[in-house]
Amino acid sequence: MNQIKDQSKNKLPEIKQTPSRFRNTIGKYILKRNSKCVSCGKCAELCPHEVHIMPENHASPFRPVEHNCIGPDCKKTDHFCIEHCPEDAMVLKENPLLDTMGDYRWPPEMLLGHFAMAETGGAPHVDLEYNLGNSGGGFDMMRFIKPDPKVAIDIRDEDIDTRIELNKTCDGRPERTIDIPCYGGGMSYGSTALSIIVGRARAAKRLNSLTCTGEGGYPPEFLPYKEHVITQVATGLFGVREETIQHCPIMEFKYAQGAKPGLGGHLLGEKVTEAVAKMRETVVGSSLFSPFPFHSVYSVEDHKKHVDWMKEINHNVLCSIKVSTPTDVDMVAIGAYYAGAHIIHIDGSYGGTGAAPDIAKKNIAMPIEYAIPKVHRFLEEEGVRNKITLIASGGIRNGLDVAKAIALGADGCVIGTADLVAVECVRCGNCESGRGCARGIASTDPELGYMTEEDYVEQRLVNMYMAWRKQWCDILRSYGLKSIKELRGRSDLMVHLDYLDEEERKKYQPAPSFKMVL
């Protein structure tokens, strides 16, 4: 664990096809067979995308697997089922359901793209825009510049280094690295189904990355993966015990979180089941508040006392400080460094997985796109940039956002929502209402909380991150870079469409801009 491994000698985690857990998948197109169909099986014979399946000994084909259909693009090929159907029995349309999915930050095609990546481990073969949202600013307006073909290098994905270091302080503690520039954000036992959080831990182990307990205690199911589980110490101190600090490779002090900066946390009484109450050492059915801020921290000196306490309990632990993005986030970051933190984790205002007041998510603290370069520059000016790991989160949705965040100055990112989308969260936002998430993700309900299997969660996450890794490798190769570390702070490789002349802007993919009904 303590050694920096040569990633090129490691096999990447295995990708396995992991289909949707729902009977009817959602695709960009809908394809229907009408009553003229005579079940001749011609479509199944033709389709290479497994949209039409008619196993041997079956009298008729299965219902079309619509999410695999590439739509009108198929017209250019010799297997376009609509034209080849001898009975003219098929109809192809854009799926009107997409009008009712997604939002400005996660448009429907980004959701479908992530479903596809989590299923296959590769880029979606359907023409989906899964890299850009429709928000009209921040990452959605940034593009990587056209690479110079002369500098591109031809090396295999396996030979590209996507590791990042988490301890740059040379303080004698383990020089820990993770194999991808991402790890999982805190999701607590109580707010999220056990199978989801354990599945994330299993995926973290396979990816040689990390996941985080959130502020919900440390279920024993985490123990087999303890080298990959960060223990979070937040203001409520739920489930924080000496042994959970001794287990962990990294400990995270959560001062604030982007989705509800300055507000603390709140677990509704309905979610405090017997198991949750036991884990958090509280009362069944009673709402739990994590106050804001730490009652023991009034100054940076108090903060140092926290860090020292943690280091004393576990002599190998690395220390991460999670803060939100106020206007003085750069000063907060430098304070964290001088208090002895190994990682400063800044959490922007547009992210978050659990329930939070809408007014906080929209209005309080700055978006992460502004905070990353501000902190990166300040740490550089102070001469400590190479002595602390800067991790960004809060609104980082896809592989390209990760690459952009790194180019802006982060070392890596923490991912939350995308993990949930990989296990088919549709971002309906009802995490807190009634029994919790109807899709069995953010729920501890006796029925809903058991809708997912750990195996499914683990593999879907591995698949998604492997798909992202391919994107990072493509970017690095095109700029002649062999390591993701070389991308850090390379904002010169990016443009922002609003900062380009009209003619120059035309050279880049335009920003999606369609009106959505919120």
Place this chain on the structure above:
Amino acid sequence: MPQKYNISTNAAPPRFYPVGKYSTIEFRENCAGSCKECVKNKCVYDIFKDNYLHMSKMEEPEYLYTCNSCFRCIQECTKGIFSRVVNPEYREIGDAYWTPDVLNRTWYQAHTGGIPVSGAGYRGPFVGKGFDSMWTDMSEIVRPTRDGIHGREYINTCIELSRRPERLAFKEDGSLDVEVKPILEIPLPILFQQPDFGIYSKGVLLSMLTAAQTIGTKMFLKAADVYEDMMCFGKSIIPLVKKENFENYPKLLSLVDMVEIEYEPGIEKTFGTLKAMNKDLVVSVGIPLSADLDYAKICVDLSKADMDTLHVYADSQGRELNSDTPRFIKDMLRDIHLALVDAATRQQINILASGGICMAEHVNKSIICGADGVAIDLSLLVAMECRLCGRCMNDLSCPVELESIDPEYGSNRITNLMGAWRNQMLEMLGAMGLREARRLRGEVGRSMWFEDLEKESFAPIFGERKVSIDVG
């Protein structure tokens, strides 16, 4: 322990089915009929519960438009007979500023008294115009109290409406040498105001006045529209008068403690007469934020006269009046506030802002821009289920029968909305580490503006911005 100000809320379910966003569609011809796995029985939100009732009655089913978007019925039906659409009526309600989302959230808050909460992060555009082009700051450590989420009750949201003396002076014997007038204070920085369109039925106005009285605020109401049986609301009313008619309302002006007179040049000459009618009367002047007026200068001039509060009016979307290129109220407020600061009169008088205040966050953002408080109008109608359809302006019937609203019910809905707004204000104030709404006034240091953040974070990377920033 002293009593803490609190707005008590009680659920007030809608009288009419709200215009929901989504509708589930069933293609019943493909239904298996007797499927034991029917997804309707499994709906987590029970929205199909009354499914069969409407079929027998041939009525529109109630579950339409209440879908919570979990997609499970769509994805689990064994025959795949479900789909979903956005309710076309939902697309049509409101306008570009008072969006369907704003109306729906307002209805929710008026119904439950709770604040809108959702999971999975923010969903909107990166930045918008007007108030959506600024963010409020937070503090990692500082909190007004150390009591976490319970500490909010210690945050003071009072504002004053009366003039403050520039300084105190004392006689040789230590007694005061200046006249200190009674302080007029309200417990939250939100006042009500009669909307400039809608149904002015007695029920509607009484609902607003009752809610104002319940929560301890005041309502601006045209003096001519104050019926005799509203006199009992006395100090909850701020009559709106004009130079030519204020003398017609001696009885009303003797009952109230604040009056607003419409601005016109030379209006300051009437202040003496007004105060002669009621010596403790707090005087507000209503000033339209019109492009043909130098409103900042007018405010400075008025602030030096014997008046208390400047009440500035933008249009319902917060825009400057009579302009082809209207400015937004936040920028106009900044100008007025700073002009008063320069004139050294800002500490003595108060500013109230009207127009475009449709969400709780707009209250705090207006205060950051320089207001002491805000006055709201359309939100009061929306709280009572108004859909802003404008049918009443064409003498057509109101789809939610506002004309027959029971004041008890209407005031309950408005009180709920104010309870939810105040809670949200407290969330923002707490995050900023502020213990008093008054401390927020003009505190731009507690905010972050789009244009500044772009300049600070992006300009060093991307150079000069070529697409102009339209935040107005």
